[in-house]
Amino acid sequence: MAKNTLSSRFRKLDIDEFDENKFIDDHDEAVDNQGPDGTEIENLIRIGDTMTAFHLALRNPPLNTKNPAVKERALAIVLRVLTSFKSSDIEPAVKSLDRSGVDLLMKYIYRGFEKPSDNSSAILLQWHEKAFAVGGLGSIVRVLTARKTV
């Protein structure tokens, strides 16, 4: 074997970064939403007002930020709300959302699926079923094609 093939450092190069025709997605630097307010939502869940907590959690989604910590925090809050729902309350909650709300809910549900925990999968599947009944396959396609993710 020739000596110049022994080094494999070139394998760490990302050749696409050097492509001058590389597609750079234009991010409009819109208002950076910081995600929902955790303490207020905790209070609402404690007193049992899950519907208001739900609507509050879905406001200000951190779609534009590149900071993963903000996104993780928002995701944790939303999952906390979703798992605190009773099965019978899920359908009215989904029905109270508009089209973009259902799409946003679907995005959070799929993000929740990424890291399953003991009690989250079952309730998330129930949320998914109800959201799918309203949003249809289109809402799932929009989760897959969205470039600004939650």
Added chain:
Amino acid sequence: MSLHQFLLEPITCHAWNRDRTQIAISPNNHEVHIYQKSGNQWVKSHELKEHNGHITGIDWAPKSDRIVTCGADRNAYVWSLKDGVWKPTLVILRINRAATFVKWSPLENKFAVGSGARLISVCYFESDNDWWVSKHIKKPIRSTVLSLDWHPNNVLLAAGSCDFKCRVFSAYIKEVEEKPGPTPWGSKMPFGAVLAEFGGAGGGGWVHSVSFSSSGNRLAWVSHDSTVTVVDGTKGSTPSQLKTEFLPLLSVLFISENSVVAAGHDCCPMLFRCDDGGSLTFVSKLDLPKASITRNISAMERFRNMDKRATTEDRNTALETLHQNSITQVSIYEGDQSDCRKFCTTGIDGAMTIWDFKSLEASIQGLRIM
């Protein structure tokens, strides 16, 4: 609704001649087949073999009776009928990636080719040299151009591309036409100027298909994030987007000034209405299967199914829609873009279906095309 199954191969694209007696299709290979209508059957009359790669677009000019084809071999050919044989003329597009779409302009003196080379080639005939010349529209397209549509004024061109945007360009060629008058999309139109750009902004998917209305004031497009969008040039530039609950649509067409038909991966054409305020609403799916009577399967059929398919259930694997696979193209069959009476769809299942609005209005409750 009459369905004709050509072969089993997908129909990549199709084009009709002026009186709808002939259809040119490409069965997902390097050739174009022209079928002639004879009674209720379609008989193959010509095979156009010149391309070295898959044919990606066919358009048939109704008045001058010329066919333009483009393919993955980075070429386009203009075919003319001479003594009963279609003769090709090569058009040098000067692209280094596959061509994806081709469309004659309304006056048929030029055509536009979209390509994977991130540009649009607008070609016109130079009679001094007796050949087709191409001019490129490059900026600011940043990915493959998937679909094109001409404005009725023969100058403006709408393009949908994989960079998630739909744009309106000027394709004004001073050698073949007069300066165009002002339109709602703009008044200064040098070649290659971008008059409008929509889409992107974080959401959105590839723009699969674009369509101008017959007046040219409205532009509709369908995108891979399962949305249909319409913008009215006379009412400012805020597009009205409808997020559907269907799978992504692949082809869209204005069939009147207020109605849009689109079809795609759901194998079913859908009707949308665009009202005077410019907002878009879903009206109805146009392929509603007749209510099937569930019948008890007889013992003979049960054993036959067990023998043929090793199954004991009455499992019908066919789709309920007429098309058994995605619809890739919708075209006008009878009428024109301001008042279409019949339209045609072809798809990956190799079938071509002609839909009649009169019978659709009769069979679907409350359906009225405006």
